[in-house]
């Protein structure tokens with residue numbers, strides 16, 4: 001803060017001293033991480049009603065309304081099935097290719113839509129940010145909640161598809177819940193980080209579709225994960241297989257299906273998933289918090 | 299030294315603006331060629347600012363002290379920085395230089411306070427109250443009063459219609475009613491009363507006086523000189539981001555009028 005020589009005529013103090021004397025706090029001061037988290041918690045009702053409001057206002061004008069939450073993933077799966085299952089006959093190595101493909105598409109789509117919406121969570125709401133006071137992390141978190149709700153609908157669709165294509169229900173299905181929760185935290189961190197990036201550099205938004213495309217091909221969504229082991233080796237293979245989305249997708253396939261080829265042993269995958277969840281969840285939150293006071297600037 | 303100041307300490311400051319500067323950064327719509335992914339990528343890598351990024355220096359070093367129980371009118375021609383200053387006091391826009399100190403959390407009440415236009419007024423009330431930090435129970439008990447005070451239901455059940463169907467005056471009424479539902483240490487009103495009709499203006503001016511009595515400080519931007527004369531005893535005249543005059547309302551308004559007529 002620059003040293004200013006502005007003096008209050010009544011007290012003869014500099015304005016800074018006067019503010020300190022009366023316990024006034026600087027408008028742009030960053031709250032501590034703990035205080036911020038507490039504030040955010042007290043705004044939980046705002047976050048959930050904002051999320052509800054977003055769903056209502058985005059579906060409100062469509063005729064089918066909430067059915068879109070189920071229709072969108074169904075159409076997605078159908079498109080990919082036609083292209084990769086029927087036209088390209090991409091089945092080599094996986095027995096139940098439809099279930100394999102759909103799991104990949106749905107899990108990937110969850111993170112993809114969170115990133116796409118997260119980039120605009122701050123920059124698309126400048127009006128709200130410049131008008132009202134609330135912890136700004138509410139916005140990316142609300143967006144994550146919207147996508148989580150959509151994903152729960154998609155998961156129901158996915159389970160029906162997987163069952164319809166002959167996979168049995170096993171005890172391993174219980175693992176769906178912790179995998180899903182980990183991905184939720186991972187996505188929340190990603191949404192927070194994307195929101196701050198998108199608020200500062202408008203260019204990022206232009207690059208997101210390309211980044212997501214590369215990520216899609218690197219996550220073995222559309223073809224068996226064994227393609228990587230066939231063509232890569234050493235550190236390159238290691239790099240590709242540490243990809244968090246590949247890990248989440250593989251774990252979910254492992255939970256839902258019998259006899260799927262995996263990138264690594266399940267234990268390794270679980271450890272990697274936990275590490276990614278903590279790293280991105282906490283890292284994204286801290287990164288967003290540090291920018292808290294600048295989001296109004298645009 | 300301490301006892302020489304006790305006399306003036308009775309006037310407790312609530313807002314201190316200390317040589318504040320505010321700069322907007324604006325992304326203009328790109329000229330052809332600069333919007334391509336490759337160009338974006340290059341800018342990110344090299345860290346250069348896009349040619350389309352313009353800076354608007356809206357507040358250029360403003361200082362003043364506001365005290366408890368004061369109502370201060372902000373006047374100035376269009377684009378002089380009144381709204382920007384209020385946003386900065388509310389902590390919604392960061393200062394680039396200097397500092398702004400405030401007691402508690404100042405609340406800004408503006409004309410373009412964006413609520414969600416696809417949602418009915420009632421849900422906007424709930425959302426707005428939650429965003430002001432009320433608990434769901436408080437919100438529930440207040441919703442009816444707020445809608446009643448706003449008067450949007452005087453001509454039928456408008457509170458259940460989406461806000462995009464409201465006239466601009468109705469929207470402004472509802473926003474004012476939401477913000478006035480809470481006690482504020484510092485209330486910043488930016489032309490929010492201007493679009494209301496005479497009846498609503500009278501009612502809201504009464505509410506402003508009440509809020510002031512609760513030991514708060516009120517800032518009022520208005521193009522109605524009468525409204526400023528009625529509610530404020532002090533006025534600040536802002537021009538091109540600088541203070542031109544600061545003092546009793548009558549004096550400042552006289553100077554301002556002379557300037558505008560010239």
Ligand SMILES: Nc1ncnc2c1ncn2[C@@H]1O[C@H](COP(=O)(O)OP(=O)(O)O)[C@@H](O)[C@H]1O
Pocket residue numbers: 322323324354355356374375376377378379380381382383
């Ligand atoms: N969102 C914005 N982005 C960029 N510049 C802005 C923005 N809002 C206002 N300005 C600029 O800041 C200056 C002050 O504007 P404002 O505070 O709205 O004036 P007033 O409220 O006194 O009419 C003007 O030059 C205006 O062009």
Ligand SMILES: [Mg+2]
Pocket residue numbers: 380381382488
């Ligand atoms: Mg204005």
